[in-house]
Amino acid sequence: MPTKINIRIVTGVILLTVQVLMVIYARFDEARYFCWAPHDSQNEYAIFATVNDQTLTPDQIQKRYRIKQKGIDPRAIQHIKDIIERYETTYGKDSPAEVIMHYSTNGIEKPSWRWPKT
Amino acid sequence: MSVNPLKIVNNEMEPQLLLTAKAVVLGLICGKYFFKLSDHFLPVWPIFDYLGPPHVFEAVLKVLFIFGCAGILFNCRVRLCCIILGLVFLITPLSSMVSYRNAKVFTGFLLFMIGLHKKGEVPWLVQAQVIILYLGAGINKLFEPDWQTGQYFEHWMHNIIKNPYYINATMLLPPMMLSKIMCWLTIAVEFIFPITLWRRFHVSFFLWTGVLFHGMALILSGDDFGVFSIAVLCSYFSFVKWPELIRVSFNGDNLLHRIAKGIVNVFGFDNHFVWQEQAGGPLVATINSQTHTGTLAFKKMVLYLPIFYLAVAVLISLAPTAALKSKCALLLYVLIFPLPEVIGYLKRKREKA
Numbered sequence: 347m348p349t350k351i352n353i354r355i356v357t358g359v360i361l362l363t364v365q366v367l368m369v370i371y372a373r374f375d376e377a378r379y380f381c382w383a384p385h386d387s388q389n390e391y392a393i394f395a396t397v398n399d400q401t402l403t404p405d406q407i408q409k410r411y412r413i414k415q416k417g418i419d420p421r422a423i424q425h426i427k428d429i430i431e432r433y434e435t436t437y438g439k440d441s442p443a444e445v446i447m448h449y450s451t452n453g454i455e456k457p458s459w460r461w462p463k464t
Numbered sequence: 465m466s467v468n469p470l471k472i473v474n475n476e477m478e479p480q481l482l483l484t485a486k487a488v489v490l491g492l493i494c495g496k497y498f499f500k501l502s503d504h505f506l507p508v509w510p511i512f513d514y515l516g517p518p519h520v521f522e523a524v525l526k527v528l529f530i531f532g533c534a535g536i537l538f539n540c541r542v543r544l545c546c547i548i549l550g551l552v553f554l555i556t557p558l559s560s561m562v563s564y565r566n567a568k569v570f571t572g573f574l575l576f577m578i579g580l581h582k583k584g585e586v587p588w589l590v591q592a593q594v595i596i597l598y599l600g601a602g603i604n605k606l607f608e609p610d611w612q613t614g615q616y617f618e619h620w621m622h623n624i625i626k627n628p629y630y631i632n633a634t635m636l637l638p639p640m641m642l643s644k645i646m647c648w649l650t651i652a653v654e655f656i657f658p659i660t661l662w663r664r665f666h667v668s669f670f671l672w673t674g675v676l677f678h679g680m681a682l683i684l685s686g687d688d689f690g691v692f693s694i695a696v697l698c699s700y701f702s703f704v705k706w707p708e709l710i711r712v713s714f715n716g717d718n719l720l721h722r723i724a725k726g727i728v729n730v731f732g733f734d735n736h737f738v739w740q741e742q743a744g745g746p747l748v749a750t751i752n753s754q755t756h757t758g759t760l761a762f763k764k765m766v767l768y769l770p771i772f773y774l775a776v777a778v779l780i781s782l783a784p785t786a787a788l789k790s791k792c793a794l795l796l797y798v799l800i801f802p803l804p805e806v807i808g809y810l811k812r813k814r815e816k817a
Binding site: 354355357358359361362365366368369372373378379380381382383384385386387388411412413418421425428429432433436437451452453454 | 505506508510557561562564565566567569570573576577580581582589592593596597598599600601603604605607608610611615616618619620623624689692
């Protein structure tokens with residue numbers, strides 16, 4: 347007699363497996379999506395951006411990326427880099443910005459991050 | 465079917481799971497998560513950019529949010545509503561990288577897993593979700609150099625939270641020692657938790673430890689991390705067997721017993737308390753074939769009143785300042801601290817000796 351596959355259980359198991367795989371994947375990547383890393387780092391950052399040699403104001407930066415120009419983020423800093431990078435390669439392709447982000451992780455100063463990558 | 469939001473016994477799901485869902489929903493409503501649902505913007509999967517105009521997408525999410533919350537609160541198609549509300553919070557971070565928050569993702573997974581379980585089943589998907597959460601958090605921290613050295617806690621407490629008690633405590637110890645202890649303690653708890661829960665080893669003790677662990681985080685930081693603390697603490701109900709009936713024998717001549725009966729009758733909407741008068745006897749409550757007497761019996765009865773947990777969820781979510789949130793957490797811990805159980809255990813041990 348064929349075994350009846352329970353869709354509910356299979357769906358649940360797939361979702362749990364994805365999370366386990368993301369936990370493993372996080373060991374090889376700076377980003378921390380869907381892998382349960384809440385408040386694993388405290389990142390103080392400040393974003394500076396110019397478009398066509400015009401420096402963007404904090405409000406313009408907030409409007410462009412929907413993140414504060416300056417703040418503390420308890421997610422991995424890679425998430426902020428991903429947001430900027432994704433914006434510049436998609437929505438902002440026609441008016442590209444040059445971005446520099448100064449940041450520290452857990453109080454330790456890190457080398458500034460730039461977009462476009464040099 | 466009753467639409468009373470304070471009732472948790474229904475035909476679709478286990479009462480403890482519905483209690484979890486209701487507490488989370490209250491946390492979401494009080495935390496104004498309705499206004500935090502946004503349109504698709506820089507989605508993780510580009511397909512979301514093609515799902516209609518952004519304002520329509522946002523409106524659909526908000527309608528589903530209202531539908532899901534209302535269904536769960538008013539006991540209408542609760543499993544379907546849990547799945548819908550869970551999906552709303554799983555779709556949000558996928559449709560916008562900016563709105564990725566662990567609190568939202570965990571809430572999404574938790575509600576979705578709750579919705580997958582039928583009444584009468586052991587909620588092992590929800591239990592597995594809790595275990596994966598802790599295991600994942602433990603593994604991530606273990607490999608972070610700043611957690612190994614204590615630098616994370618040192619910076620967080622001194623420069624971000626600026627907790628005066630913690631700062632004063634660090635002055636009594638060698639540099640970084642307290643922060644290192646706190647970091648490793650956190651990692652240890654996050655590893656011991658899943659193993660203990662998985663092996664069913666002293667589950668109740670570790671559930672209390674979990675309440676202490678998250679309660680301390682609330683007290684130290686004054687932050688409920690969005691709806692995260694409420695969702696995690698409520699997810700512990702999946703490891704608890706909610707009693708179908710609680711048999712209570714009480715002395716009708718005793719004023720305190722009558723007050724206890726009055727309180728439980730006013731706030732217990734599921735009619736799961738069966739009262740039996742016994743002249744001259746103590747207050748005795750039999751819950752899941754365990755018998756408790758006196759103050760402990762009353763405390764246990766209160767702990768099986770859903771309104772208690774729903775009120776705590778609302779209090780913590782609505783507390784406007786960090787200091788008030790800390791006080792709510794402290795009050796919760798004092799109320800549910802197993803002091804009578806510890807005293808009873810010590811007494812029994814002494815009698816045996």
